Amino acid sequence: MSKTLSHAKITPHRSGTRGHSDHGWLNTYHSFSFADWYNPNFTHFGALRVLNEDRVKSNSGFPTHPHRDFEIFSYILSGELTHRDSMLQKGAEGGQSDKFYRMHRGDVQFTTGGTGIAHSEFNEHHKDTVHFLQIWAIPWKRGLTPRYHTRHFDEEAKRKQFVPILSPLKGGPDATAEQEKTAEPTIAETIPIHADFVMAAGIIAPKEKFEWIVGAKATESNKRKVYVHLPMTKGGKAKVRLDGRDDVLNEGDGAFIDDVRAGDKLSVESVGEVEAEVVLLDTA
Template sequence: MSKALSHAKITPHRSATRGHSDHGWLNTYHSFSFADWFNPNFTHFGSLRVLNEDRVAPNSGFPTHPHRDFEIFSYIISGELTHRDSMLKKGAEGAQSDKFFRMHRGDVQFTTGGTGIAHSEYNEHNRDTVHFLQIWAIPWKRGLTPRYHTRNFDEEKKRLGFVPILSPLKGGPEATHQQEQAAEPTIDGTIPIHADFVMSAGIIAPQKKFEWVVGANATENTKRKVYIHLPMTKKGKASIRLDGREDVYSEGDGAFIDDVRAGDKLSVESLGEAEAEVVLLDTA
């Protein structure tokens, strides 16, 4: 096995070590300490603070609740999720009506909590469970202006390589008012985030390998951390290997990758019977 990142430390975070709660309407797994589950070994990783893998039953969900000073995003895996927030107005981006945005597979909904925003996330479908990742990042400063974005990321492009989804806002922590209003990401076609942070996703066919360039030529700090998560999408038939190493990661598993630098190349190889949908979070 060829290890290109021999200097990197890769630590598995197995699915069984996640927090887990089944409330009937919500079946949720926590990769990091959240709600009533606390583990001092899993509090954050760089600016990555929360990664929950949620399944919400039909006609149920999270009622309106406030957020502030976090960057919060949902990655829809299957089913549909309806987002309503205190900023949605008639004619706003993605407003399928004057009150909501209904998300499906491939959609990513992003919220800057900033000085305060209230939203709800509800599965209004009568039959289908929604499966999604809820991820929070710590912004580079507090007191930001609340903002939201919704964007769809093409399924077939994810089968060709890692597709960047989030990248830092142009202007960084010292972004001007004009740059905030323009909301331009460092990587074209992505959603801008107020953090030195890149998210990407890929769908890797069995026996195929994707490569990720750490930092994606878009980040400020050259010292990086990368978190990999393999969602539970194929009933246990998907698995991956990182950097040609011996450890095999099954669905629900994650990996902490430390001691990497911008420009390093990380290989992710699909080993299972089914394609592996991999989410990658690259942070300072």
């Protein structure tokens, strides 16, 4: 297969070079410096600041904690994760809402930390572990109004092509109060993010290949970076190859793709024995 991105620099970030911490209730891997783990080589990549692959055991989780000035999102791989706003008492939930949301596979919850927000994320299931990615991006400005968005993304759609999940808020850094309130994303059917940033996910069958158009025709900056992550979902049997190059990414691996421009085409080929769930983070 011809390399269409010969000008791009692709650097694998192997699973074993991630930070890792097992707290018993939480088994977590950090692709970027986080908590007690610091590596000067892995501090951020464009606006991408945190990518943690977390497994939280049943009846445990993150108690109420504050966030400020980050765009934070959870991508659920398996199990269930319950979000509770700090203002909501347990037992007073009612239906699914911004203050209470029980997430399952395919759900993405997004938080604008802005001027400050506090919530808890707990696995309230009686026996199953929840496996999810927690990802943080640096917003284009500080002091934003805090808010939540939750959305489900269809499994079968992800088996056909990369499905955009997040895209920049219409109006950009200079969005009006009305645009903030309307919260319309640049790409329809996605969650709006306060950053020049697109997230997408795909589930690629063995020997199949998906193509990603860098920037997704939705971003401001022409100069881009793409981070690819292959979550640990298939017991090590999923593998992918980027741009037809020799390096193969195994589960838990990521890759930094530098020196790409909006409109470039990135091919992702599934070369393992089972389908590969791939997450793309496209940033300025």
